[in-house]
Amino acid sequence: MRAEFIAFRSIIDDVHTADGTQEIRGIFGADVFTFPKPHSLIKSIVEQATDVNDIILDFFSGSATTAHAVMALNAEDGGQRKFIMVQLPEACDEKSEAYKAGYQTIAEIGKERIRRAGQKIKQDSANKEGIEQLDIGFRVLKIDSSNMKDVYYTPDAVLQSDLVDHVDNIRADRSAEDLLFQVLLDLGVDLTLPINQETIAGFTVLFVDGNALAACFDADINESFVKELAARHPLRAVFRDAGFASDSVKINIEQIFKLISPTTEIKTL
Numbered sequence: 612m613r614a615e616f617i618a619f620r621s622i623i624d625d626v627h628t629a630d631g632t633q634e635i636r637g638i639f640g641a642d643v644f645t646f647p648k649p650h651s652l653i654k655s656i657v658e659q660a661t662d663v664n665d666i667i668l669d670f671f672s673g674s675a676t677t678a679h680a681v682m683a684l685n686a687e688d689g690g691q692r693k694f695i696m697v698q699l700p701e702a703c704d705e706k707s708e709a710y711k712a713g714y715q716t717i718a719e720i721g722k723e724r725i726r727r728a729g730q731k732i733k734q735d736s737a738n739k740e741g742i743e744q745l746d747i748g749f750r751v752l753k754i755d756s757s758n759m760k761d762v763y764y765t766p767d768a769v770l771q772s773d774l775v776d777h778v779d780n781i782r783a784d785r786s787a788e789d790l791l792f793q794v795l796l797d798l799g800v801d802l803t804l805p806i807n808q809e810t811i812a813g814f815t816v817l818f819v820d821g822n823a824l825a826a827c828f829d830a831d832i833n834e835s836f837v838k839e840l841a842a843r844h845p846l847r848a849v850f851r852d853a854g855f856a857s858d859s860v861k862i863n864i865e866q867i868f869k870l871i872s873p874t875t876e877i878k879t880l
Contacts, residue, residue, distance in 0.1 A: 635674060638727050643709035643720055644674040650728075653680035663690035672696035675721035678749070679728040686732050686745050693803065694749075696721060725749055752802065758785045758793050758880075781851060781880060787828045790880060791817050794826060794849050798878075811843075812836040822846060828880075831856045837864050841871035852879045 631647035653676050657667055669677040681694045700716040703709040714720045729747025736742045758781055781790065795802055804820040814836050817826045825845035827836075833856045840848065848868065855861040868875045 631676070635724075638724060638731070639712065639720075641708045641712050643707075643712055643714060644717075647674050648676045650676050650679040650683060653677050654684050657681060657692070658684055658688075661692060663688065663692060666693045666695060668695045668697070670697045672698035672721050673717060675724045675728075678721070678725045682725075682729055682732050682745070682747055686736050686739070686742060689741065691746075696725075722749075722751060750802065752792065755789075756782075758782055758789055781853070787815065787817060787826070790828050790851070791819070791826050791849075794824070794878065794880070795819070798824075798847070800824065812839050816840065818845070824849065826850075828854060830854050832860060834860055834863060834867065837867050838871060841868050841875065844872045845875055847876045847878065849878045849880065 630649035630651070632642060634649055635644050635647050636642055657677075657680055661667060667677060667681050669675075672678070675696050675698075678694045678696050681692050684690060685692055698718045698721055700718045702716055703714055703720075709717075709720055714723070725747075729745075733742060733745060733747065736745075791806070792802065794800075795804075800819065800823070804823065807818045809816050809818060811827075812835060814827050814829045814832065818824070819826070822843060822845050824847040825840060825843065826849040827840070828849075828851045830851075830853075832850060832854050837860070850864070852861075855864070865877060868877055
């Protein structure tokens with residue numbers, strides 16, 4: 612343990628907070644974050660402590676120095692490391708340089724740094740073989756309330772006049788992407804998998820990781836569309852419970868998939 616401690620101390624002795632400040636200034640053109648760590652420090656630690664395919668988690672992301680470091684290290688050694696940055700939307704002081712530059716929260720600073728740092732890493736390494744394959748993309752996920760409507764009534768307290776309001780069990784302000792990520796979480800599917808959008812028979816379908824999952828949350832889904840989708844043989848197919856054109860379509864969908872794509876798992880929200 613002592614040898615490892617001395618090794619990390621030798622790294623820390625070679626870097627200074629001023630280096631991180633200059634780095635932020637170079638990326639943003641202003642001092643939008645105080646006392647940042649230089650990405651070279653984190654990159655050295657990540658290089659020593661992780662393998663090329665590891666996931667690096669930073670629970671106090673700040674200006675996303677760790678994400679910057681991971682991308683830079685991947686550019687150097689061809690690694691496929693991934694990062695998870697966790698940061699509360701802590702408000703920036705209205706008198707700060709960050710707020711004046713248009714960043715209302717620390718989380719916004721981190722997101723913009725990842726964008727700019729990723730582009731700069733690719734530009735600086737433009738002549739390096741394979742650099743075009745460097746993954747500098749990321750997704751932003753936020754904790755929110757459930758996509759499903761709250762139900763506060765026991766069956767005997769529900770009035771007949773309220774039944775129409777309960778036909779659609781999903782909140783009106785939720786997008787297809789909101790619903791898709793709920794499904795991914797429910798099924799334990801990797802949230803970093805690629806997502807592509809296609810139009811089939813006039814309906815919007817979100818495909819995850821090629822054909823691993825197909826989700827359509829449009830209204831008035833008909834049997835003709837379901838047959839075309841089943842012909843794609845997705846591993847999983849997801850729909851809104853209230854999205855079918857009629858009860859008969861809802862009933863027949865399972866039989867359609869059994870005939871055309873019997874291995875597809877069907878789920879409704």
